[in-house]
Amino acid sequence: MTPTRRLAPLFALLVAALLAAGCSSDGSDGGGGGRAGGGDGITAERVTVPVPATEDQAALYFRLRNDGDTDDELVGATAEGAGSVSIHRSEVTEDGLARMVEQDSVAVPAGGTVDFETGGLHLMILDPPPLAAGDTVTVTLRFRHAPDLRVDAAVVEPGADDEEHQHG
Amino acid sequence: MVDRHPDPSRRRFLAATAATGAALVLPGALAACNIQKGASPEQKVDPDASWDGSVLIDPPYDKPDATFIDTDGNPYPLREKTAGRLGILFFGYTHCPDICPTYLGSLASALENLKSGPGSAPIVLFVGVDVARDTPEYMKRYLSKFDPSFIGLTAEEPVIAQAITDLKLPQPVIGEPDGNGDYEVGHPAHIVILSPDDLVHRMYPSNTRQQQWVQDLPRLDSGLYA
Numbered sequence: 001m002t003p004t005r006r007l008a009p010l011f012a013l014l015v016a017a018l019l020a021a022g023c024s025s026d027g028s029d030g031g032g033g034g035r036a037g038g039g040d041g042i043t044a045e046r047v048t049v050p051v052p053a054t055e056d057q058a059a060l061y062f063r064l065r066n067d068g069d070t071d072d073e074l075v076g077a078t079a080e081g082a083g084s085v086s087i088h089r090s091e092v093t094e095d096g097l098a099r100m101v102e103q104d105s106v107a108v109p110a111g112g113t114v115d116f117e118t119g120g121l122h123l124m125i126l127d128p129p130p131l132a133a134g135d136t137v138t139v140t141l142r143f144r145h146a147p148d149l150r151v152d153a154a155v156v157e158p159g160a161d162d163e164e165h166q167h168g
Numbered sequence: 169m170v171d172r173h174p175d176p177s178r179r180r181f182l183a184a185t186a187a188t189g190a191a192l193v194l195p196g197a198l199a200a201c202n203i204q205k206g207a208s209p210e211q212k213v214d215p216d217a218s219w220d221g222s223v224l225i226d227p228p229y230d231k232p233d234a235t236f237i238d239t240d241g242n243p244y245p246l247r248e249k250t251a252g253r254l255g256i257l258f259f260g261y262t263h264c265p266d267i268c269p270t271y272l273g274s275l276a277s278a279l280e281n282l283k284s285g286p287g288s289a290p291i292v293l294f295v296g297v298d299v300a301r302d303t304p305e306y307m308k309r310y311l312s313k314f315d316p317s318f319i320g321l322t323a324e325e326p327v328i329a330q331a332i333t334d335l336k337l338p339q340p341v342i343g344e345p346d347g348n349g350d351y352e353v354g355h356p357a358h359i360v361i362l363s364p365d366d367l368v369h370r371m372y373p374s375n376t377r378q379q380q381w382v383q384d385l386p387r388l389d390s391g392l393y394a
Contacts, residue, residue, distance in 0.1 A: 006183075052265070054306070054311040059265040090266045092357040096340040098267050098374055099354035119375040127349070144207040158273025158314065159378060162269060 039070040040147040041106060049125070050158040051133050058131060060085070060123035060139060060153055064114045066146075073105040073144040074114075079153075080138040083127030091121050101122075105144070131155045214317060217383055221238070221376060224394055228367035232331035234319035234389035236295065239308035244292075244321055245368070246331075253359035254389045255291040255362030258325045258374075259340065261353045262310045270296075271359065271374045272314040278381035279315060287385030291362075298353045299325055335360055335368065361388055369393035 045063045052058035058078070066072055077085040087103040107120060108114050116122050123139075131137060135155040140148050236244040246257075256275065259269040275292065282288035294311055296302025299322060307320030323331075323372035332339055358371040370393050372380075 050269060051308045051313070053269050053272070054262060056263060057265045059269070086269075088266070093338070093354075095338045096357050097354045098357035099340065099341065100264075100266065100352055115213075118266055122266050156268050157277075159275075159277035 012104075035112035040142075041070075041144060042066050042072060042149055044141060044149055044151045047077065047153040048153045049128075049131060049137055049153045049154055049155050052126065052128060053132055053158070055130070056127065058125045058128040059118075060125055061116050061118065062151070062153070063116070064108050065139075066108045066110055067114055068146065069110050070145050071110050072108045072119075072146050074108055074141060075105045076142040077123050077142055078140045079125050082125045082137070085123050085139075087121070087127050088124050089121050108143070133157045171292075172375050174349045189257065211284065219370070219384070219394065221380055222361075222370050222384070223373045225369055226394075227370060228363075228369045229335055231362055231366060231368060232334040233333040234323065234327055234334075236323045236327065237304070239304040239311075239320040239322075241304060244319070250291050250293075250362050251366060254364055254385070255293060257293045257360040257362055259295045259297050259328070259337070261296055261304055261340075261355055262302050263298065263386070264349075264353065264355075267374045269314075271376070272311070272318065272377045274376065275381055276314040277319075278378045278385065281378070281382050282385060285386065287387070287389035289317075290385060290389065293321055294318060295321045295323075295328060295331070297328055297355050298342065299323075299328070300342075332356060339348055361393070363388065363393055364391050 040065045043065050045065065047060070047062040049058050051061050060077075064074065074087065076087070079098050087106060089103055090098065090100050093097050103121070106114060114121070129137065133155055136152040137151060137155060139153050140150050142148055215359060224267070231247050231250065234246050236246065238244045257336075258268075260271070262268070272294070279288055281292075292315070294307065296307050302320075304320065304322060307322065311318040311320050322328075329339055335356075337358060337360075338358035340356070343354075344354035345351045357374050359374060359376065360368055361370045362374065363369050385391065
């Protein structure tokens with residue numbers, strides 16, 4: 001079997017995830033699945049949750065874009081059917097210790113984007129509902145100024161986002 | 169088709185996605201998202217490719233002379249079990265939402281892509297440093313979600329600490345529980361390669377991507393490390 005054929009299922013899965021999550025990260029209108037609410041203010045793109053390996057927690061990744069004129073802050077989130085959601089940043093200390101630091105808020109500057117991605121900022125969902133690849137989970141992001149932003153996060157295979165090509 | 173994953177539901181899901189997803193969704197996705205560039209799924213193994221991103225340990229370290237306990241409760245003498253084989257050792261914890269599952273997912277995807285070729289069957293060892301919550305049963309269930317061949321290991325804390333010291337990695341830090349009893353855990357960020365010559369020549373950061381594993385595991389398995 002050729003490498004291309006071996007990868008086809010994963011690749012299709014990735015594409016499905018990108019579609020479900022809204023795939024615009026380069027300024028084009030990418031279908032808008034993950035862009036909702038907020039008017040001209042803040043939008044979320046590529047909203048994904050890798051299938052968690054335990055029932056205790058899951059991670060949520062996305063990109064926030066602030067097209068408004070006001071500096072804003074993400075101050076919290078909820079996820080339908082889940083326990084609490086908290087904002088974390090993974091970091092590696094100088095001596096090589098990986099740890100997570102809880103964040104009270106994350107600045108989303110006017111005209112800027114903020115990436116929540118593995119190894120950095122992410123939302124931690126405690127006690128998520130049962131999640132399988134292909135599911136969606138509705139998440140509400142709360143901001144200091146902008147109205148609440150409701151987005152459907154696409155549940156993807158763990159490792160699938162690894163093939164996502166960073167652009168923009 | 170040889171499939172590493174005995175889980176039939178996963179296989180069915182992937183097959184269904186390939187059949188319907190690839191045929192129906194792919195063309196539209198490519199047009200809408202403009203992701204053709206660099207999106208070729210071809211994997212080429214280049215022996216001269218850069219080792220960038222990983223760390224060469226020179227002179228190499230000896231493998232820790234540690235005996236862990238596997239998730240079936242059996243002793244796991246590290247040196248004996250991994251003698252002459254390619255091993256991948258990580259000190260993590262199961263209540264880790266970001267770094268550990270990303271690492272395990274990327275590695276599992278890479279092994280799936282490598283199928284039965286060189287580097288496709290390393291001994292993957294996950295030592296749970298959060299001994300209170302990383303119980304054998306919990307670790308077994310956790311790791312099986314990624315790849316049932318992954319081996320969960322535990323031990324008394326001093327055994328784990330000594331192994332970490334031997335590898336010159338930082339000691340885990342177990343945080344104070346909050347009101348709900350949840351706590352943060354700090355753990356070594358590096359992934360330790362146990363080379364077939366039974367030495368530690370190379371370590372990888374925990375955010376190593378699937379592509380790099382696919383590139384490097386075959387040459388690590390063949391004994392190369394630089």
